[in-house]
Amino acid sequence: MKAQLLVSVVDDDQSVRDSLPELLKELGFDAQAFSSGAEFLASDALLHSNCLVVDVAMPVMSGSELFRELRRRSLSIPVIFITARKDEAARSRLLDDGAVECLFKPFNDTALLQALGKAFGDK
DSSP: OGGGOEEEEEOSOHHHHHHHHHHHHHTTOEEEEESSHHHHHTSTHHHHOSEEEEESOOSSSOHHHHHHHHHHTTOOOOEEEEESSOOHHHHHHHHHTTOSEEEESSOOHHHHHHHHHHHTTOO
16 A cells, blocks of 8 residues: 555755655655745645655755644644754654654665654554
């Protein structure tokens, strides 16, 4: 059933938008990429995404702001944050706020799969 699960990637870095969806597809997921929170919020994927992989630091709307906007709209899409900034305190805050996981870049396939397992309730 994994092929029916849509994972949306929101990252301002073109290389991440190119590579991460390809990895997700190799892992058996459907994937779409967006360059900003606003682009994602304006898309059909907003209502069809089963999980989001979101960069913490983006211009205009940060990953945290996108997360808050989803909550404001009462959308409970599981969110996995990714960040190049290894800040354990910020990671803890995101997890406390309800994020599924916060992965530090670069992360490996295993860490991503484990986070997706949490997002989809795999034990």
